[in-house]
Amino acid sequence: MALQSCASQLVAGHRFSASNLALIVLLIVFSEFHVVLPEGCNSPAPSSECGCNSLNRDGNDRGDDSFHKEAVKKYSKEKNANPDDSHERRREVSTEPAPGKLNQMVLIPGGAFLMGTDEPGIPQDGEGPARRVHIQSFYMDMYEVSNLEFEKFVNATGYLTEAEKFGDSFVFEGLLSDKVKNEIKQAVAAAPWWLPVKGASWRHPYGPDSSIADSLEHPVVHVSWNDALAYCIWASKRLPTEAEWEYACRGTLENRLYPWGNKLNPKGQHYANIWQGEFPNKNTGEDGYVRSCPVTSFPSNGYGLYNMVGNAWEWTADWWNVHHTTDETHNPKGPESGTDKVKKGGSYMCHKSHCYRYRCAARSQNTPDSSASNLGFRCAADSLPSYLH
Numbered sequence: 351m352a353l354q355s356c357a358s359q360l361v362a363g364h365r366f367s368a369s370n371l372a373l374i375v376l377l378i379v380f381s382e383f384h385v386v387l388p389e390g391c392n393s394p395a396p397s398s399e400c401g402c403n404s405l406n407r408d409g410n411d412r413g414d415d416s417f418h419k420e421a422v423k424k425y426s427k428e429k430n431a432n433p434d435d436s437h438e439r440r441r442e443v444s445t446e447p448a449p450g451k452l453n454q455m456v457l458i459p460g461g462a463f464l465m466g467t468d469e470p471g472i473p474q475d476g477e478g479p480a481r482r483v484h485i486q487s488f489y490m491d492m493y494e495v496s497n498l499e500f501e502k503f504v505n506a507t508g509y510l511t512e513a514e515k516f517g518d519s520f521v522f523e524g525l526l527s528d529k530v531k532n533e534i535k536q537a538v539a540a541a542p543w544w545l546p547v548k549g550a551s552w553r554h555p556y557g558p559d560s561s562i563a564d565s566l567e568h569p570v571v572h573v574s575w576n577d578a579l580a581y582c583i584w585a586s587k588r589l590p591t592e593a594e595w596e597y598a599c600r601g602t603l604e605n606r607l608y609p610w611g612n613k614l615n616p617k618g619q620h621y622a623n624i625w626q627g628e629f630p631n632k633n634t635g636e637d638g639y640v641r642s643c644p645v646t647s648f649p650s651n652g653y654g655l656y657n658m659v660g661n662a663w664e665w666t667a668d669w670w671n672v673h674h675t676t677d678e679t680h681n682p683k684g685p686e687s688g689t690d691k692v693k694k695g696g697s698y699m700c701h702k703s704h705c706y707r708y709r710c711a712a713r714s715q716n717t718p719d720s721s722a723s724n725l726g727f728r729c730a731a732d733s734l735p736s737y738l739h
C-alpha cells in the first residue's frame with residue numbers, strides 16, 4: 351500500500367530519545383493503521399491538506415456507540431437528579447447548566463436542501479455528489495462551545511478530557527513558545543507543523559505554559575468527540591448530525607460556498623476567522639486573529655449562527671464515509687459505524703492553498719479520541735432545554 355511510503359515519511363528526519371518511545375510507537379501505529387492518507391501520499395493534485403485529519407491517536411476505536419451509552423448514563427438528567435450517591439459519584443453528578451449569553455440556541459426551521467456539492471473543492475473528502483436532504487426542525491447552539499461554558503461543565507461534573515487522560519494533544523507549531531517547541535523532537539511528517547505536546551489540553555491550549563484566562567469566550571479546543579458528546583449530554587443537548595450542521599451552515603442560502611454567499615470577503619469585509627498569508631509560515635492575521643477568536647466574533651449567518659466556518663473545527667455526530675447516494679433522504683445520520691467522526695467548518699488555520707475547508711460542503715475527519723488546538727464543537731437539540739426557556 352502507498353501507506354508505507356507515508357509511514358516512512360512520518361518518522362523520517364526526526365531524532366527520537368528513549369523518553370519519546372511511547373510517542374514513536376503512537377506515531378508508527380498511527381502511520382500503519384490510519385485509514386485516510388495525507389494529501390500527497392495518494393494524489394498528484396495541489397495540496398489541499400491542512401494535516402488536520404492526521405491528528406489521530408492510535409486509540410482503541412470502539413467503532414460503536416458504547417461511549418455514547420456510557421455518557422448518556424453518566425451525564426443524563428436522571429442521573430443528575432439523584433443526589434444520594436457516594437462522594438465519588440457525586441462529583442460526576444452535575445447541576446443543570448445556568449443559562450448564559452454563550453449557551454443560547456436558535457431554532458433551525460425544518461426544510462429541504464442540497465447537501466454536498468457537485469463542484470467539490472476537495473473531491474477525495476466526499477463532498478459530492480449534491481443530494482436533496484430533508485431536515486426536521488431542531489435547535490442549534492448560536493456559538494461554538496466556549497472555554498467558559500466548558501469550564502462550567504467541568505466544575506459541575508469533575509469531567510477529565512481525553513487529552514488530560516492521555517497527557518498530550520496536538521498543537522500547531524506556530525502557537526507554541528520556543529521553550530516548549532525546543533523540547534519536542536517529533537512531528538507528523540505529512541503535516542510537520544503539528545506537534546504532539548505534553549500537557550496541552552483545553553486548559554492549556556497552546557502548551558503547558560499557556561492558559562485560557564484571557565480567552566474564556568474563545569472556543570474550547572483539545573476536546574475529543576467523546577468529550578464533546580459528554581458536554582452536550584450534560585447540557586441536555588446532543589451533537590448535530592453532519593446533515594443538520596451543513597443545513598444550519600448554509601443559513602437558508604441555496605448551494606453557496608459559505609454561510610454568507612459565494613464571495614469570501616464581500617465588500618472587503620472578513621466573515622470568518624481563517625488564515626491570511628503564507629501557510630504555514632506566515633499568518634498576517636488580516637481578519638483580526640492569528641489564532642482563535644471569541645465565539646461571538648464576525649457576522650452571524652441567516653439563522654443567527656456564528657463562526658460556523660472558521661475559528662474552530664466542529665465535531666458532528668456522524669461516522670465518516672466518503673461515498674454518498676444521490677437518493678433523497680430524511681434526517682440522515684451517516685453510516686452505522688466507522689473509525690472516524692466527521693468534523694465540519696475548517697478553522698483559523700485554513701487557507702485556500704492548503705485547507706480549503708471553510709465551506710459548508712467541506713468536511714474532514716478524526717478518530718473520536720483525537721484532539722487538537724483547532725478542534726472544538728457546538729451542540730444541537732430536538733427541543734430547547736428547559737433552562738433556556
Ligand SMILES: *[C@@H]1O[C@H](CO)[C@@H](O)[C@H](O)[C@H]1NC(C)=O
Nearest residue numbers: 497498499500501502503505
Ligand atoms: C469553576 O470553578 C473555579 C474554582 O472554583 C472558579 O474559579 C471558576 O470561576 C468556575 N468557572 C465557572 C465558569 O463557573
Ligand SMILES: [Ca+2]
Nearest residue numbers: 623624637639
Ligand atoms: Ca485569522
Ligand SMILES: [Ca+2]
Nearest residue numbers: 657658660662
Ligand atoms: Ca467553527
